Amino acid sequence: MFAEFIQYLFTGITIGATYALIALGFTLIYNSSHVINFAQGEFLMIGGMATVSFVGMGLPMPVSIVLAVLLAGVIGICLQRFAIAPAKKADVVTLIIITIGASIFIRGVAQLVWGKQYHVMKNFSTDKPIHAFGAVLNSQSFWVVGIGAILVVALVLFFSRTMTGKAILATSMNKDAARLVGIRTQMVLMLAFMLSALLGSIAGIIVAPITFTSYDIGIMLGLKGFVAAALGGLGSGVGAIVGGLLLGIVEAMTAGYISSDYKDAVAFSMILLVLFFMPRGLFGSRVVERV
Amino acid sequence: MLKNFLQMRLKGLVVLAVIVLLLPLFFNNPFHYDLATQIAIFAATVVGLNLLVGFAGQISLGHAGFFGVGAYFSAVMTGTYGWTPLPTMLVAAVVVALLAWLVGRPILKLKGHYLSMATLAMGFIIAIIINNEGWLTGGPDGMSVAPFSIFGWELSSFNQYSLFGIEFGGDVAWYFFAGFLLLVAVWIAENIIDSPIGRALRSVHGSEIAARVVGVDTSYYKSLVFVVSAVYASLMGSIYAHFSGFITPHLASFEQSIVLITMVVLGGMASTFGVILGAVVLKLLPQVLADFQELEMMMFGLILMLTMIFMPKGLFPTLQNKLAERKRKKSEEQA
Numbered sequence: 304m305f306a307e308f309i310q311y312l313f314t315g316i317t318i319g320a321t322y323a324l325i326a327l328g329f330t331l332i333y334n335s336s337h338v339i340n341f342a343q344g345e346f347l348m349i350g351g352m353a354t355v356s357f358v359g360m361g362l363p364m365p366v367s368i369v370l371a372v373l374l375a376g377v378i379g380i381c382l383q384r385f386a387i388a389p390a391k392k393a394d395v396v397t398l399i400i401i402t403i404g405a406s407i408f409i410r411g412v413a414q415l416v417w418g419k420q421y422h423v424m425k426n427f428s429t430d431k432p433i434h435a436f437g438a439v440l441n442s443q444s445f446w447v448v449g450i451g452a453i454l455v456v457a458l459v460l461f462f463s464r465t466m467t468g469k470a471i472l473a474t475s476m477n478k479d480a481a482r483l484v485g486i487r488t489q490m491v492l493m494l495a496f497m498l499s500a501l502l503g504s505i506a507g508i509i510v511a512p513i514t515f516t517s518y519d520i521g522i523m524l525g526l527k528g529f530v531a532a533a534l535g536g537l538g539s540g541v542g543a544i545v546g547g548l549l550l551g552i553v554e555a556m557t558a559g560y561i562s563s564d565y566k567d568a569v570a571f572s573m574i575l576l577v578l579f580f581m582p583r584g585l586f587g588s589r590v591v592e593r594v
Numbered sequence: 595m596l597k598n599f600l601q602m603r604l605k606g607l608v609v610l611a612v613i614v615l616l617l618p619l620f621f622n623n624p625f626h627y628d629l630a631t632q633i634a635i636f637a638a639t640v641v642g643l644n645l646l647v648g649f650a651g652q653i654s655l656g657h658a659g660f661f662g663v664g665a666y667f668s669a670v671m672t673g674t675y676g677w678t679p680l681p682t683m684l685v686a687a688v689v690v691a692l693l694a695w696l697v698g699r700p701i702l703k704l705k706g707h708y709l710s711m712a713t714l715a716m717g718f719i720i721a722i723i724i725n726n727e728g729w730l731t732g733g734p735d736g737m738s739v740a741p742f743s744i745f746g747w748e749l750s751s752f753n754q755y756s757l758f759g760i761e762f763g764g765d766v767a768w769y770f771f772a773g774f775l776l777l778v779a780v781w782i783a784e785n786i787i788d789s790p791i792g793r794a795l796r797s798v799h800g801s802e803i804a805a806r807v808v809g810v811d812t813s814y815y816k817s818l819v820f821v822v823s824a825v826y827a828s829l830m831g832s833i834y835a836h837f838s839g840f841i842t843p844h845l846a847s848f849e850q851s852i853v854l855i856t857m858v859v860l861g862g863m864a865s866t867f868g869v870i871l872g873a874v875v876l877k878l879l880p881q882v883l884a885d886f887q888e889l890e891m892m893m894f895g896l897i898l899m900l901t902m903i904f905m906p907k908g909l910f911p912t913l914q915n916k917l918a919e920r921k922r923k924k925s926e927e928q929a
Contacts, residue, residue: 333707339707339710386899386903389903389904390902390903390906392906393902393903393906394859394863394906395653395706395707396647396653396855396858396859396863397859397902397906399653399655399710400855400856400859400860400898400902401899401902401903403852403856403898404895404896404897404898404899404900404902405895405899406895407891407894407895407898408892408895408896408898408899409895410891410895411889411890411891411892411893411894411895411896412892414888414891414892415888415889415892522848526714526848529711529714530711530715533707533708533711537707537708564722564725564726565722565726567718567722568718568719568722568723568726571714571715571716571718571719571722572715572719574711574712574715575701575712575715575716575719578700578701578704578708578711578712579700582703582704582705582708583708584708
């Protein structure tokens, strides 16, 4: 009984950590440009698929991972430069369609390069499961949670200790004022997209040994990240992490105790319910609409 | 001014009617009729969605859910329980209207991306239920649907009909029926747009707070237009189910919702004829790109992205502006 619960809890935290990283990517882009990037999930796909194919070329794992993350970063910058920046005066819906177009494009290219089949990535360390509290855990889960935690700490340090991080924060608070004190806001936007892509690709790489990877995994993962970000409150970093973990745990519990067919339905019902009572998510800031 | 405006509106409807009547001159096989019928049905759906997105400025990323409920309600009730198609379709529309009203009241309080999220979640829940309740809906394998009938007169793509001595196939009959429905859908939508309701909706789009200050009950109007657009989707969903004869849960999926909203945005928000153009383009594009095989997806994404970047207002309004500009330049040159 207890062992079962621990099992589901660990599964939930593992997948939740991934959701949290995707949600953080959403938050970064949302804060700096108020765009909801529906291509966010594709960064995870690129991370996982590129790593698999670099390893397939005979490169060692760590080198492959670094190359894959860099590739995602470059694609993130291109997305901002060539798709979002030229359309800055467009409506919210138009921007949504642009990012959807971008995600279909990226998926189309991935399908050409890597084919339609599933790709398998090896665990970072041992393939042997780990027994704890009567539950059987995949060793990769520890990598996911550990790297997720390290990334969060790194982000906090980046935003509080470095000039670049502070420039991004300043731009997200007030773009005009940021420009007045000499921050190059266009650079900041590109940086935000790049960081978001880096986060996404790392999430995609660390979770790939558990879930496998294929050209179309980005759609659902991206949507889950959006759910997590909205759950926590768009624009809130803490919200993204809490929202991601909460979503992962609720999904795992539903799949374990109720029905795995309905785990997504429960996740989406939860976001509806939260939004009914807290229209700006759990940690969202109140914004006054100007007339 | 008003007379001018009315004339312009009628002119649009007449042009559309002429197009619907003359198009078959270019058709030479049943596939063309089939595709054109599909386009007409989807065009009518997005004419309704446009009221919500284009005029009231509210985003829905879950509209295929309503389309799916209409389609499956008709399919299950006529197939499993032997109801007659036309009344079933109307009952389905009432059910969807109630559903949209219930969900719409709390959802439409949300703004911007939170509204996108909530409508997306609603659509997903509907799609998941249709997918999982296989005993009722056939699950992922889909289910077959009885042909449509109006007062005992059966309309099926496989039948042969004769009218005034002219023999024609069921596909032709379906095409003209769907074209007629599209015209009715446009006529109703245009009337809503020019009514006090339409003005209220546009005021909501401009600024919701300002609208409330001048006494517009914004949440009532938003729910109303949400219900109207959901009913459009439900009716067309029922029609589509009877037309195609076989439906799968894909009809209610998130991808389908995205297709619907893309038709609106690509064609031109707040332009009834624009969104029809959007439906035409989005349905024809995959046919054209199919020749490119594995390049299809990439090219589709690229075209979608580039069109929206360079024509953020949509195809129809951009072309309209270009034409107007050229006209003005010409008259300037003459002067």
